[in-house]
Amino acid sequence: METGMITGSLARPDGRLCFDRLGTGPDMLLLHAGGERRRVWHPVMEHLARHGCRAIAYDQRGHGDSIKGRAFALPAYGEDTIDMIARLTMPVVVGASLGGFAALLALADAATEANVAGLVLVDVLPDPDPRRTLRFLAPLGMDTSPLVADILGRRDQLRQITRRLSLPILAIRAGASAGIRDSDADRFLELAPQAQVASVAGAGHLIARDKPVELAALLADFQRSDAVRDRRTRGPRSAG
Structure with missing residues (x-):
């Protein structure tokens, strides 16, 4: 039984991705936002462990202790996420901002979606408004990032992926932010x-x-939801 934080790494063709793992129980993969590191999830992981989850948080490429290369376009993040998911058993995948886009791109792969019990998008939707996004990122100096431009150019692709998904999905909005408006949420619910x-x-x-x-608390409730439990019970072979 795991009693403390476990640190490890996942080998990729061009380097390594570093992760922390905590707890025992059903898997939950945590993908951080752009400019963050896996340690931002540590307080969340501690609570999830007490809720009977095994939480795994990675430094995504270009961040923290992970490989720095190929960090300018979303496909590399999606490929990394496919590899992360392949090492787990029917995880709930949680993606914040950049992590959400990476998760969606990974789920375009049918075999990957079949091995995922549920998706949580944390203050991110597939088709962010370009003007609002760039206005938000400008004070952070991220509005000219090639990665941001690549993501915004994939809005239609990410919408199509979302429309095809059959797994349970939870979108969590930030209450003190106008990043996701009611109209955005309504548009998302039409897609999914x-x-x-x-x-x-x-x-x-x-x-x-x-x-x-x-x-x-929201993540733990989603993990215990009937939709996630039913999908996990059916297993990866019948989920696709």
Whole structure:
């Protein structure tokens, strides 16, 4: 039985991706936002472990201790995520901002989707408004990032992927941010009618940092939901 944080790495063709793991129970893969590191998830992981989950958080490429190369376009992140998921058993995949886009691109692969019990998008939707996104990122100096341009250019692709998904989905909005408007949420629910939308009061875009306890509670509830449990019971072979 795991009693403390375990650190490890996943070999990729061009280097290694570093991760932390905590807890025992059903797997939950945590993918951080751009400019963050896996440690932003540590408070969330501690609460998830107490809720009977095994949480795994990676430094995505170009971040923290992981490989720095090929960090300018989303496909590399999607390929990494496919490899992460392949090492787990029917995880719930949680993606914040950049992590959400990486998760969606990974789920375009049918075999990967079949091995995922559920998807949580944390203050991110498949088709962000380009003007609002760039306006938000400008004070951070990220509005001219090639990665941002690549993601915004994939809005139609990410919408199509979302429309095809059959797995349970939860979108969590930041209550103190105007990043996701009601009209955005309505558009998302048209793409994914099986999805649910929740919000975390008082949280900004980085919900894991601002409200880790509240976020962990929503994730644990989703993990225990009938839809996720049923999909996990059916297993990867019948889920696709």
